[in-house]
Amino acid sequence: MPIFDQGFRAFEGTLAPPTHRFWTITKAGVRLAMKKKWTWVVVLLASIPFLVLLVTIYLRGTAEQAGNTLDQRIAATARDVLVINGERFWLFFFQFHAGFIVPMIVLFVGAGLIANDRRTNALEIYFSRPITKRDYIFGKLGIVLTFGLFVTLVEGVLLYVFHVTMKGEISYLAESYDLFLGIVACSLIITVPSAAAILAISSFVKSARFAGLTFFGTIMLTAAAGEILHGVTGTKQFWAVSYIANAQQLCTQILLDKPQFDFPWGVSLAVLVGITIVSFAVLWRRIRPVEIVS
């Protein structure tokens, strides 16, 4: 007969009311992801455009302020080469993120979030606690959004603030508030649909690798279909089938106030909203506290 540790007693502390538990799930998921060295590698790689643009803004600002303190020829060259052409600068930032960086981050962080829980039957652990389906879905979404919005919204806002600081004109803030709103909108447009989509795919399988491959394949397939149809027909309308093209189209519309492809931006909006709604519907149906065996 074993001798039990008599130090174990009933917990006498207080428990928080069962609200906002999604935040607990998000925090734990972010912590777990950050323990993996590959997460740091991916985030660092994804931050390369940010770092490059940061240096660009710095050099440009330095060149503008150089006056007589720097060699005039270097300052002139810097002014010519490092053109920060208003919205086009930001368009470069967001098009690169929509086309490559955010899908990569989302795939890396989100592919296993639900698939692994399904593989290890962790849903029983979650739903035997005061957790609702909404808490679970938004908690998992929060994990993907944390990383996705870090490389878009946070880095974008930091670039914007740095840009304003280097300009040294407070009036620029008032002039460019629409640019700030554009940064926020583009970040959400790029990140939210892809985050919802990766979770929906993850909820179907028990393998993170399979979920990631499915997501990557879908992104690549729709992009290839857009390219092929464009090549065959000669019009850019068919880019509407590409997830990446729709995200880029909306960012162009927001930042330059004109579409990038030969179809209305409303179509892109409808496609991305549709992807998000369908993904949430799938999640709502697939995430069940109780498995019903037929």
Added chain:
Amino acid sequence: MRFGKVQALAGLTLRVAGGAVGLLGPNGAGKTTLIKTLLGLVAPSRGSASVLGLDARRDPRRIRQLIGYMPERDCHIAGMNAVNFVAYAGELTGMRRTDAFSRAHEALFYVGLEEARYRNVDTYSTGMKQRIKLAQALVHGPKIVLLDEPTNGMDPKGRDEMLALVKDIATNKGIHVILSSHLLPDVETVCKHVVVLSRGKVLADDDIARLKAGAGDAFVVRVKGDAAPFLARLVGLGHAVTAATTSEGAHRVVLRNGDGSDLLFRTARESGVQIRHLIPETLSLEDVFMKALEEA
């Protein structure tokens, strides 16, 4: 409780007092469905369920804060070590992070995983996974723990230790235990009270001692002569007879109608055989269980 065309629980009325209660039944009896109903994970199509005075339909989250649940299947969070996993379970229930970690260490010590608490749960053996499931069920200091097949897949030593732990929880820690199992000796070891379910209905709900007393008297009997007519006559009278239990051909007979050993001698005389060996035997929970199933 109905899932499509399947009636999982039918007209079930049950009041569980407390202490250690066994939930017995064959596979598909409705044990897990009953547990999930108590957890508020499935709502009864008719009627109601309440736990600690809280309505399972209206306050499921509050109920789940007061209950610890050890699922039947292996389950953990991928990539977490044992301390993080158990602490996370506590945080999900509403514990502060510092409290959750402190309690996670205590719970892991209690279930005997102190040496392995920094190991990734993915690498645990089946027995260790059973223990960690118990630890996560206890971490937040529940009033009731629902244990679904807690000894599944464990070796005999591990099984004994797990049952001793469960018994300790019920007797020394002031936590009510509902133990769902199809392993009768497990329930008999831990519980004083038992509920027998079959096809979603309650077949028996009483103290094990009382049920045993009401289940009849058991004897090991060996006869001289052809035992077949003797045994057939006993079965015909509603008593239970099991196959020969010894190499000498002794049979186990359970007399169900309150009849004593006199009946055995009378039946033997009528069947033309002589009783050469008669030993009274203590009834097991299995006898109670089988009787309940037969009566259903």
